[in-house]
Amino acid sequence: MTKTTLSLVGLAVGILGLVVQWIADPSRFPGFPPGIAFIAVFGALSAILARRFRWAPIFAVLISLWIVVGGTAAGQMLPNYRSDNLGTVIGTAVMTLGLLFAAATGVLAMAARRR
Template identity: 50%
Template sequence: MIRLSRGTLVTLAGLLVGAAGLVIQWIAEPAKFAEALPPLGVAFPPGIAFIAVAAVLTLLTSRWWWHPVFAVVIAFWIVGVGTLAGELTPNLTSNNPGTVTGNLVMSAGLITTFITGIRTTTARHPTQHPDQAPHPT
């Protein structure tokens, strides 16, 4: 059985909230996601698939200290790069309240993922090689 740290659980919960925000946007404005994904044959927010892959990779690598990196990267890509590219801001100022709400929920979840993922990674980072003796104090 996999035992996940509290930080990992919060990181994964943030990804789940981010995906929920995308679902809210999808329900509010389905035409925005007009391109169908071939395997599904339905219009679908592709960000959900990217978030799901990051969550699975985070879980599969959970025994290593660096495992939240996948969640951190996708959160930064969607919120950070999305903001820098000018994709996020128009959605936050949209006339559609569902789009705005979905973006706020998504951003809150992914910002939580980003912060918690970095904190979890740095907290679990090995400070010395296992073969090294501790430094005298």
């Protein structure tokens, strides 16, 4: 399995975490969690462009860091970890781990393809 594929797996795990959060507390999301669509679009860009461009995993890295680092900096992540709803806590942890994995493997994929 290539590092680019591993970054896409990390994004899929991130989506799974969001689905867990959604199931645990549907009222948090008006209709459909927008993060799922964002991650899916950026993952599709990485997958489609990976055949032609060595930098294609940057999309997986960017969305992952935007959600995890940006969400933490904006004060959106910590309340999820402190929630009384166990599903929210578990979903946030799964999402965070998946996205951090996607970011790390995306960087490694770009570095490996540069050589």
